[in-house]
Amino acid sequence: MQWLINLGGQGRELIESLGRSGQFLFGALAGVPNIRVGFPLLVKQLYFVGVLSLAIIVVSGLFIGMVLGLQGYTILSDYGSEAAIGQMIALTLVRELGPVVTALLFAGRAGSALTAEIGLMKATEQLSSMEMMGVDPLRRVIAPRFWAGFLAMPVLAAIFSVVGIWGGMLVGVEWLGVFEGSFWGNMQSSVSFTSDVLNGVIKSVVFGFVCAWIAVYQGYDCVPTSAGISSATTKTVVFSSLAILGLDFVLTAVMFGDF
Amino acid sequence: MPGQGMSVAVSVKKEPYIELKDVVFSREERRIFDGVSLNIPRGRITAIMGPSGTGKTTLLRLIGGQLKPDSGTIMVAGESVPNLGRKALYRLREKMGMLFQSGALFTDLNVFENVAFPIRVHTRLPDDMIRDIVLMKLEAVGLRGARDLMPAQLSGGMTRRVALARSIALDPELIMYDEPFTGQDPIAMGVLVKLIRDLNHSMGMTSVIVSHDVPESLSICHYACIVSDGQVIGDGTPDELRNHPSAKVQQFLKGEPDGPVPFHYPVVGADKDWGIAGGRQ
Numbered sequence: 384m385q386w387l388i389n390l391g392g393q394g395r396e397l398i399e400s401l402g403r404s405g406q407f408l409f410g411a412l413a414g415v416p417n418i419r420v421g422f423p424l425l426v427k428q429l430y431f432v433g434v435l436s437l438a439i440i441v442v443s444g445l446f447i448g449m450v451l452g453l454q455g456y457t458i459l460s461d462y463g464s465e466a467a468i469g470q471m472i473a474l475t476l477v478r479e480l481g482p483v484v485t486a487l488l489f490a491g492r493a494g495s496a497l498t499a500e501i502g503l504m505k506a507t508e509q510l511s512s513m514e515m516m517g518v519d520p521l522r523r524v525i526a527p528r529f530w531a532g533f534l535a536m537p538v539l540a541a542i543f544s545v546v547g548i549w550g551g552m553l554v555g556v557e558w559l560g561v562f563e564g565s566f567w568g569n570m571q572s573s574v575s576f577t578s579d580v581l582n583g584v585i586k587s588v589v590f591g592f593v594c595a596w597i598a599v600y601q602g603y604d605c606v607p608t609s610a611g612i613s614s615a616t617t618k619t620v621v622f623s624s625l626a627i628l629g630l631d632f633v634l635t636a637v638m639f640g641d642f
Numbered sequence: 643m644p645g646q647g648m649s650v651a652v653s654v655k656k657e658p659y660i661e662l663k664d665v666v667f668s669r670e671e672r673r674i675f676d677g678v679s680l681n682i683p684r685g686r687i688t689a690i691m692g693p694s695g696t697g698k699t700t701l702l703r704l705i706g707g708q709l710k711p712d713s714g715t716i717m718v719a720g721e722s723v724p725n726l727g728r729k730a731l732y733r734l735r736e737k738m739g740m741l742f743q744s745g746a747l748f749t750d751l752n753v754f755e756n757v758a759f760p761i762r763v764h765t766r767l768p769d770d771m772i773r774d775i776v777l778m779k780l781e782a783v784g785l786r787g788a789r790d791l792m793p794a795q796l797s798g799g800m801t802r803r804v805a806l807a808r809s810i811a812l813d814p815e816l817i818m819y820d821e822p823f824t825g826q827d828p829i830a831m832g833v834l835v836k837l838i839r840d841l842n843h844s845m846g847m848t849s850v851i852v853s854h855d856v857p858e859s860l861s862i863c864h865y866a867c868i869v870s871d872g873q874v875i876g877d878g879t880p881d882e883l884r885n886h887p888s889a890k891v892q893q894f895l896k897g898e899p900d901g902p903v904p905f906h907y908p909v910v911g912a913d914k915d916w917g918i919a920g921g922r923q
Contacts, residue, residue, distance in 0.1 A: 420763075507744055507746060507749070508742045508743075508744050508746035509746050509747075509748055509749070511703075511708065511742065511746065512740065512742055512746035512805075514706075514708060514735070515706050515708070515735055515738060515739075515740040516735065516736075516759070516760045516763070517732045517733065517735040517736040517760075517763075517764065518732075518760075518763050519728075519732065
């Protein structure tokens, strides 16, 4: 019977945690934002969360595009259709790899940093001191970090896809000699703005929301000790990755599933 | 047992700025306060002392509205803190300053910006006026020359002095010090004692010191109370406390290792652990 009790306890904890995180997000985002104070804070966080993630996004996008070019060429050339390599790379990146890999990298680089930063602010009583100064840390600390993560993700995913396509072109066209006209022409005729590009953007918006929410909540809710911060940072990466992959399946089924 | 279920009020001649009445507070089934009543007079220094882990910092958080009591009333400046809405509570906190044990400086801001933070958030003063106020506050704590340093470059004593400058930036009516002397060298401790006394004297702030450093606290406070096991076990002026009849109060003030507060944590008999007869129960 003990396992049943434990299972029930864990289920209750999960529901409590979901309720707390929802309440927490509402507290951070509800109310009229103060543009004069909030905008500079948002810009600062966009720099930390977005601009500083550019290096890993660009390098990863480049290599993934190059690998796609190489693998695509090897497979497609068996059927004599290597000219279709452009559309294969573009569709793979725009529909799937762009949003998903960007979100996974984002969770590892920016999400974990957000959690650790907020957790340390909590452990060093910076959040408490803010409260005691009459400043709500949910609005001052959490909200700009959440919005920065939410806004940066689609832009980073777009950059990832663009750089990936360029990397695929480098390998396919410049190295392996696929005709450049068919590379770009096939891509242009087969990639639809609404069903491919827009759906990819929707995915990255959803991933941005979830990753940013998980990261700021784990930081704010962590046990304010070194072990607590370490555990919260790990949870951010694990929960975000699982949420991204799970949601990706659901979104793909809804967007591209032909039932 | 001294203080069991009892409500003790600090004898004050001045009107109270903070009134706690029958405050009960529990955390995870552990009762931290069991009917604490306390009046903290306006414009005076009150020391709240007690052994580690008795909830002294929790008491400050209850006064600041960061925690809510299970029952009882907490009045600050005539307002019932637990019943205040979010906006009213934040407005009340603008009248409060709190010096945290760790200093709690914002690590991404330098000393100047740390002190300027509450002024920038709560006022729309021009930059040159903010600069003058911040430099005056830093001058008061002797750190005008350290304005450009980052928190990581400060010693423990300097961190607390900057935090003190920040907590008085808006000239609050009430300032709460959470363990201000802990971990300080004798010079830094002397500086903090002087600053707390001078600030109270010159600005007339109501000051609450939570501490277990008996000599330093008693040397500057007008009133003191000792909290232990969720109760106020002794209160009065420093002289009244030194002559207090309670053995528990005397053990705490004199720092005796054994007494009503036992040296040993509650433990099973030694006979069970070591297999000998007549073990401690």
